[in-house]
Amino acid sequence: MSAEIIRVDGLTKHYRGSGDGAPALDGVSFSIEADKIYGLLGRNGAGKTTIMSILTAQGFATAGSVRVFGQNPYENERVLNRICFIRESQKYPDDFNANHAFKAAALFFDNWDQSLAMRLAKDFQLPLKRRIKKLSRGQLSAVGVVIGLASRAELTFFDEPYLGLDAVARQLFYDRLVEDYTEYPRTIVLSSHLIDEVANLLEHVIVIDQGRIIMDDDAESLRGSAVAVAGQAARVEVFTAGRTVIHREGFGALASVTIDGVLSAGERAEAAELGLELAPVSLQQLVVRRTIKGAVDDGSADGAARQGTKQGDTARMEATR
Amino acid sequence: MIDDSKPIFLQIAEMIENDIVDGVLAEESQVPSTNEFAAFHRINPATAAKGVNLLVDDGILYKRRGIGMFVATGARDKLVGRRRDEFFVQYVKPLAREARKLGISSGQLAEMLGKEIDTDGAPGPTERVVAL
Incomplete structure (x- = not known):
């Protein structure tokens, strides 16, 4: 069996100011094994982004434990430089263009493949020299998709990476993902609510609803x-x-x-x-x-x-x- | 193509089986690689591998180290034999049921079948789904 690279136990998260409201995460436990494509599925507000934020040390847990590559990810460079997290609305410095963003990614990710990045940018018809601030929503998403794929991180999170991408560009993303994953197997966690589109790509499915896990199974058995x-x-x-x-x-x-x-x-x-x-x-x-x-x-x-x-x-x- | 009716690895295995029965994949010919199946059908490579391995376990395909997967000798006969066994349940029973519903007698049904089988010549492999 594949090695377990993420272990989450009893993870609970209350956002400050949510008062007596229901927690964003309510005692969530699951594990993730190496070199598989996972789907993290659920409705808006179900807790998908919260889970990914905590796993990548961009958010704090209220209770429970999280181990990534066997360690606590918080301020842990040895864990974090093996992870790529593509957020739904990634912010970039104001004067950055796509080339700048790729250069920064190249410095951070050991496995960065610049020629893949260039090929993908061409596929997505991404204007490399235009400031990211001026890009359309779809082009902004494409920047994230390119970085997520070309970084070839051991563990990559895509949090709804398709916003603003049209059907053709989304298909391009799925195709390139399968292609590159086939050649360079690694762990990919894809959060999406376009379930029909990604279903066939997934090996394992975790469904979260109202802060709780309601399904956690092989895609094929489902x-x-x-x-x-x-x-x-x-x-x-x-x-x-x-x-x-x-x-x-x-x-x-x-x-x-x-x-x-x-x-x-x-x-x-x-x-x-x-x-x-x-x-x-x-x-x-x-x-x-x-x-x-x-x-x-x-x-x-x-x-x-x-x-x-x-x-x-x-x-x-x-x-x- | 791939649908939701059952696990994808079973569908991949069936596509390969169909191609063997139709003669699209001859015995001792090479089968597309797992990765080619994955890319073509846009499915997870692990899933494609599971489908191919099912046929390996079944003796329909065999692996040549470092080269790839090949159709075993005798695979076609084996598959045809199995499908003939299933033919009655899968095709004859639903056909009879529908015929009863429409008031078609067994004589009329036999006549239709005879006409179709005789005039059609070779049942067209063109109607078959070709895996790759």
């Missing part, structure tokens, strides 16, 4: 770990009886129920006999449903968030293998 059963409501009820229901929606005499678990070939055949349709649940749908379910269980006001993501493609799933 894929196909839930299934949506649709058809005549009465029959759907019979078929899903006794199973863990993640989500339920109805439409007249029809119902669509998302259940946890993998169906056997026999169960698939049974569903077919009942005239029920089985549809796959994407990672994004799974995260949305689990997140909503959590909110409902908590009984919080926004719990019933009207996020009834429609089961768009009820493509009939064939039993295979």
Whole structure:
């Protein structure tokens, strides 16, 4: 098994001034292994950035412990110079252009690859001599993406690195990420809420909601770990009886129920006999449903968030293998 | 292409299997590398490797040290045999179910099948998904 490079135990964070409000992080524990691509997923305000800030010593924990490369990262150069953290809104000195930023990164990161940086800058059509202050939102994000990839740090955090990037540029980022990671395996933590876009790149998924971890699993075991059963409501009820229901929606005499678990070939055949349709649940749908379910269980006001993501493609799933 | 119906490594394995059954990947020919699969399908390389290794464990592919993955001799027969076993459940049963629903008799169904199989000539490999 891969070596564990991050260990987080009982991490709790209260922001000053949040009063009696809920903590930003509430007893979070997880670990991260070397040379994998992780997805840190969750809604806005779930606590993703807070976790990454504490891991990179840019924020303090209220309670709990954090070990990165086996050490406390706080003011620890031996840990921090192995980490690259690309923030969603990275600030640069006022008179910096992209070239300046790359030079500074080259000084800091031992594995910096200048030719990769130049190639990526060209791919993203980044004006290297224009002051960063004057760049568009997308170009600013591109500067971060270039630094994050070209630094080849042992541990790289991308905190929603795609803001302002159009679909073409985002695809370019994902492609270059896979390419470079394949050639130079390293640990990458990608926070995103464009889950569908990044799902296939991830080896492991950690989902955080309201300061707590609600999913922590291999991406491959999550894929196909839930299934949506649709058809005549009465029959759907019979078929899903006794199973863990993640989500339920109805439409007249029809119902669509998302259940946890993998169906056997026999169960698939049974569903077919009942005239029920089985549809796959994407990672994004799974995260949305689990997140909503959590909110409902908590009984919080926004719990019933009207996020009834429609089961768009009820493509009939064939039993295979 | 890759969808959400099941783990991606299974889908990669199936694509390679399809190519072997169709003859796109001949026995003893080299299979694209894990990294090529990852780049082409935009998936995590570890996932692609898992799919390829599944077929190695199954004896469908074998590894030549330092060169790459190759299709084993006898792989096609093995896969065709397995698929014939699955054919009834996967294709005949749903077909019969739909036919019943539409009131198509078994005679009519047999006639349609006969017409389709005889006139179509070689079932087109063009309809198949080619892995790479």
